[in-house]
Amino acid sequence: MKPAPFDYYCPRSLDEALALLAQYGDEAKVLAGGQSLVPAMNMRLARPGVIVDVNRLPEAAVIERCDGSLRVGMLARQADLERMPVALDAVPLLAQALPHVGHWQTRNRGTVCGSLAHADPSAELPLAIVVLDGAIEARSSARGTRWIAAGQFFESYFQTALQNDEIVVGASFPARREGWGYAFEEFAGRHGDFAIVAVACAVALEPNGVASEVRLGLGGVADKPHLAPLTAYCGRVLSQRDLPEIANAAVADIEPPSDLRGSARYRRALATNLAQRALTRALASARTACDGLAQ
Amino acid sequence: MARTSLSAVALQLSGSGAAVSEPAGPASATATPTFVLDVNGREHQLTVDARVTLLDALRDRLGLTGTKKGCDQGTCGACTVLVNGRRIDSCLTLAVMHEGDRVTTIEGLASGEQLHPIQAAFIKNDAFQCGYCTPGQLMSAVGMVNEGHAIDRNTVREQMSGNICRCGCYPHIVDAVLDWKGRS
Numbered sequence: 101m102k103p104a105p106f107d108y109y110c111p112r113s114l115d116e117a118l119a120l121l122a123q124y125g126d127e128a129k130v131l132a133g134g135q136s137l138v139p140a141m142n143m144r145l146a147r148p149g150v151i152v153d154v155n156r157l158p159e160a161a162v163i164e165r166c167d168g169s170l171r172v173g174m175l176a177r178q179a180d181l182e183r184m185p186v187a188l189d190a191v192p193l194l195a196q197a198l199p200h201v202g203h204w205q206t207r208n209r210g211t212v213c214g215s216l217a218h219a220d221p222s223a224e225l226p227l228a229i230v231v232l233d234g235a236i237e238a239r240s241s242a243r244g245t246r247w248i249a250a251g252q253f254f255e256s257y258f259q260t261a262l263q264n265d266e267i268v269v270g271a272s273f274p275a276r277r278e279g280w281g282y283a284f285e286e287f288a289g290r291h292g293d294f295a296i297v298a299v300a301c302a303v304a305l306e307p308n309g310v311a312s313e314v315r316l317g318l319g320g321v322a323d324k325p326h327l328a329p330l331t332a333y334c335g336r337v338l339s340q341r342d343l344p345e346i347a348n349a350a351v352a353d354i355e356p357p358s359d360l361r362g363s364a365r366y367r368r369a370l371a372t373n374l375a376q377r378a379l380t381r382a383l384a385s386a387r388t389a390c391d392g393l394a395q
Numbered sequence: 396m397a398r399t400s401l402s403a404v405a406l407q408l409s410g411s412g413a414a415v416s417e418p419a420g421p422a423s424a425t426a427t428p429t430f431v432l433d434v435n436g437r438e439h440q441l442t443v444d445a446r447v448t449l450l451d452a453l454r455d456r457l458g459l460t461g462t463k464k465g466c467d468q469g470t471c472g473a474c475t476v477l478v479n480g481r482r483i484d485s486c487l488t489l490a491v492m493h494e495g496d497r498v499t500t501i502e503g504l505a506s507g508e509q510l511h512p513i514q515a516a517f518i519k520n521d522a523f524q525c526g527y528c529t530p531g532q533l534m535s536a537v538g539m540v541n542e543g544h545a546i547d548r549n550t551v552r553e554q555m556s557g558n559i560c561r562c563g564c565y566p567h568i569v570d571a572v573l574d575w576k577g578r579s
Contacts, residue, residue, distance in 0.1 A: 102446075108424065138489065204538065
């Protein structure tokens, strides 16, 4: 056994769990899937004095379509989503991102909301929810429920807008919309490892072919998912020849880190290539979606 | 490592490490819970430190040493077991979290002297050399088939990406899985 000592709580209701967080503050850590927290505790990078195991909370694993979004409850495992064709069809970007999230063994345990709350800057699910402009539902006993836009949720390495007394109770991923195309690209040392660079892209086309939105996010290049400012490319028809320029623009203001897995220069080159690939696929899929509309 | 990347990991996650004394909270706290673990159809009552992983409970408390400890951080898959039919890394989960779950280890795969067909297929196809990763490979293969995967070579390799074999027996492991699937 390697973790530092902690007191273990296994609340049977959300109210009990929230009361524990209110009581123990930053000493407590929520344990859901544990696929990041348990190894961090094993290596003693994390030494929480109190563990609040939320795995017994009822009704918390719900995955449902509502109001143009896919709502994922706090205990829904990554593999639950992957096993649900309706959900994957509703959010194509998630369908493409999920197979990159670890391996089956970790996805069977790891939760979608846990990955968001953990906020690893190389992780796929935070990147996907930022590009989709989704939202995270946080709850505390003192202040009730609040929704946090994904763009505001991730603050830095493993840092989020969550307060110590809050739990992520759900996440909302906007569903596929008419005229939109989506693509997810990633490069990792070994399949299932964290991305060296990951790119998520969503492009919306008007029926006349004009791009009304170009959203492209980069993972692994900053302290949080980086949404590239590409509004300059909206409102015009995009051709394949424009994509290298857009890809270059997407990486123009990043300052990727250098570490054992890749230098900053390597990451920048990788980001440019993956961005171009993602743009190509997202645009093609948006065109198909538009053609479908026209018929 | 498993679900934690970057050197920046050291920046994260708070807490002092001090154990907390008597809580006044709504749920009762304990550092050494007593609970029942169902392993291979047998119930075991355990009183262990809450820090004990499922892997350590299986090996050190229940003497089920077939499940192997490789990396202890969710990278190698040697500790793969089934929980309610799904494969997970037993090193990345605490034993106490699994009260009421059905845990299946490599010891629960065969029926007496009768090998599980995937075990027989591993022998027939020479799908191991040193054998250390084999229990994890077998449990992962069973989990994969439970999930409805394992159709062709590429799918098998992809779906078993969480299991490393340092002897490099992958081609024969894939042969064994496909052999089993062909016959099942």
